[in-house]
Each structure stands twice: as C-alpha cells, then as structure tokens.
Amino acid sequence: MTFGGCGVDWRLWAIRGAVTVSENTEDAMREAVTELVDALEERNHLDPTCIISATFSxxxxxxxxxxxxxxxxxxxxxxxxxLDVQHMHVEGSLPYCIRILMHVQLPVLHAKVQHVYLRGARDLRPDLVVTG
Structure with a gap:
C-alpha cells in the first residue's frame, strides 16, 4: 500500500511483549502496563496513530x-x-503476567520490530530480550 501519494510502502506488523506484576493491585498493574507500552513505543519508534489494535492477556x-x-x-x-482476555492457564506457568499483541502499520523499510519482555517475563523469551 502506498500512503498519501508519497511513495512510501506500508506493512502490517505484529509486535509482542510481556511483563510481570508484583501483586494483583490496580497500581501495580498500571505501573507494569505503562512500563511495557512505553518500552514498545520507544524501542519500535511507534507513533500511536499507527497502532491498529492491541490485545492484552x-x-x-x-x-x-x-x-x-x-x-x-x-x-x-x-x-x-x-481487547482484554484471560490467558490460558497451564500448571506451572509464569504467574502475575500481562502479555500484549499489537498490530501496527509501519513503513516497509522500518527497522526490524523489537518484541519487549520485561521483569520476570524475560524468562518467557530470553532469545528476544534486549539488554542495555
């Protein structure tokens, strides 16, 4: 898709992330969700107007x-x-975890997307954890 006649080709991207929460309180969840979404926006240079949808589990x-x-x-x-959903429970899985799947519209030439796993959720995908 070419956008606005400016010759930029766009692509739909899916970006994932997760974060753990210290306790089941509104404050703890607000802090974790904010940290996760801030990191996703920053690391992927996202303009929120390009975000199509986000599903939280x-x-x-x-x-x-x-x-x-x-x-x-x-x-x-x-x-x-x-959208919010409850993640499928598997015995022994990571507790107090919030996951996100975002669909975003970005230029084809956008740098590779960075999935973000924070706090205890780093153990879910150590291969995708960005250090530094």
Missing amino acids: VTRDLDAVFPAAIARQRPHWDNVAL
Whole structure:
C-alpha cells in the first residue's frame, strides 16, 4: 500500500511483549502496563496513530483492572482497538503476567520490530530480550 501519494510502502506488523506484576493491585498493574507500552513505543519508534489494535492477556491471578483501560488513557490511543482476555492457564506457568499483541502499520523499510519482555517475563523469551 502506498500512503498519501508519497511513495512510501506500508506493512502490517505484529509486535509482542510481556511483563510481570508484583501483586494483583490496580497500581501495580498500571505501573507494569505503562512500563511495557512505553518500552514498545520507544524501542519500535511507534507513533500511536499507527497502532491498529492491541490485545492484552492476563494470567488468571490478575483481575484488579483491565490493562486495556490503562492503555486507553494514553495520549493518542483513542482510536486503537483494545481487547482484554484471560490467558490460558497451564500448571506451572509464569504467574502475575500481562502479555500484549499489537498490530501496527509501519513503513516497509522500518527497522526490524523489537518484541519487549520485561521483569520476570524475560524468562518467557530470553532469545528476544534486549539488554542495555
């Protein structure tokens, strides 16, 4: 797709991330969701107007607040389609975890997307953890 006649080709990208929460409270979840989304925007140089949708999944031990309600309060996220779901429970899986799957429209020549795994969620995908 060429955008606005300026000759830029665009592509739909899927970006993933996850973060763990210290406790099941609204404050702890707000801090974690904000940290995760800030990192995703920063590391991928995202303009929120290019974010099409974001699905948050939470482990069954988190129910203090909807992560989408937190994200909805961010500047320029008013047109992002947001959804919350409960992550499938598997015995022994990482507790107190919030995951995100974002769909974004970016130029084809955009640098490779960076998936973000923070705090205890680093153990989910150590191959994707960015250090430094």
